Amino acid sequence: MSGDPTPADASRPVPASIDARRAPVLTLDGPTASGKGTIAQRVARSLGWHYLDSGALYRLTALAALRAGVSLDDPERLAQVAATLPVGFEADGRIRLGGEDVTDAIRDEAVGNGASRLAVHAGVRAALLGLQRGFRRPPGLVADGRDMGTVVFPDASLKVFLTASAASRADRRHKQLIEKGISAKLPGLLQDLRERDARDASRSVAPLAPAEGAYVLDSTSLTVDETVAKVLDRWSAQG
Numbered sequence: 001m002s003g004d005p006t007p008a009d010a011s012r013p014v015p016a017s018i019d020a021r022r023a024p025v026l027t028l029d030g031p032t033a034s035g036k037g038t039i040a041q042r043v044a045r046s047l048g049w050h051y052l053d054s055g056a057l058y059r060l061t062a063l064a065a066l067r068a069g070v071s072l073d074d075p076e077r078l079a080q081v082a083a084t085l086p087v088g089f090e091a092d093g094r095i096r097l098g099g100e101d102v103t104d105a106i107r108d109e110a111v112g113n114g115a116s117r118l119a120v121h122a123g124v125r126a127a128l129l130g131l132q133r134g135f136r137r138p139p140g141l142v143a144d145g146r147d148m149g150t151v152v153f154p155d156a157s158l159k160v161f162l163t164a165s166a167a168s169r170a171d172r173r174h175k176q177l178i179e180k181g182i183s184a185k186l187p188g189l190l191q192d193l194r195e196r197d198a199r200d201a202s203r204s205v206a207p208l209a210p211a212e213g214a215y216v217l218d219s220t221s222l223t224v225d226e227t228v229a230k231v232l233d234r235w236s237a238q239g
Contacts, residue, residue: 024140025155026235027148030162031208032112032196033169035219035227039162040144042228047142047235052135054145054152055115057128059106060087060097062114072117079123085131109184109192116196119146120203146200149211158235161210162227164220166193 026043030036037053044051061082062072070077088096095103105111118124125147132152135141143152149159164172170190177184200208210216215234219227 021136023136023138024157025136025153026140026142026158026160026231027153027156027211028142028144028160028162028231029146029148029150029208029211029214030144031146031169031200032116032193033173034162034164035169035172035224036144036162038224039219039227039231040142042224043231043235044142046228046232047140049140049142050135050137052132052141052143052145054128054132054143054148056089056095056106057082057085057087057131058115058119058124059111060085060095060102061124061128062118063102063106063111064097065118066111066114072114075121075123078118078121079127082124082127104180113192113196116199120199120205122205125151125205146208147206149214150209151206154211156211158238159211159214160231160234161214161216163216163218166190166197168220169193 028036028040037055041051061078064085065072065078065081068081070081072078086098090096094101095106129152136153145152149156167190170186170193173189173193174184174186217227217230
């Protein structure tokens with residue numbers, strides 16, 4: 001395996017070339033707080049591939065909409081916001097919106113809820129689809145999200161659906177927030193996760209579900225290292 005990847009979220013997407021369309025893709029989908037972002041980054045680093053955090057694009061759209069006073073129930077205006085998103089990804093992992101560093105701002109719970117709400121709109125998803133596909137390039141891409149294997153990269157070489165119990169996910173999120181000095185109550189987080197799960201699974205456009213043939217991996221009782229190892233083992237087994 002090669003060294004650190006040049007993550008896809010450290011640059012802007014590029015027009016798809018024949019070589020880019022042939023680049024292998026490993027998708028990692030799953031519900032909120034399942035740890036897919038952490039696992040995807042680690043897998044990308046191990047493989048020496050690019051990495052796409054698709055959820056950041058939805059969070060950026062939600063943040064931009066909230067700041068502009070756009071209702072999260074206004075599909076047309078939300079699609080316009082998504083289509084003109086002034087986003088920039090830095091090599092060090094920082095994320096900018098119109099030049100402002102919003103890396104921490106997009107992780108706010110209110111923004112996360114907003115991202116889940118606007119993700120039900122077909123126009124928003126369509127506006128972001130081409131942007132996401134533009135990150136595919138050699139030597140390969142690891143993409144995490146909720147519909148990477150079902151909609152964005154249906155021809156992915158390996159599709160993983162990472163899940164965990166709602167209780168364990170809420171506990172992980174609670175620990176993350178506390179470590180960042182953000183006050184949070186576990187019961188409220190658990191309720192929030194269950195509501196997001198229901199919303200993501202029941203939306204009419206690209207509902208959250210394992211892609212056909214996906215490797216469903218329950219990480220409830222697994223460490224990060226163990227989960228990464230299982231994904232890499234699965235990739236190696238596929239040849």
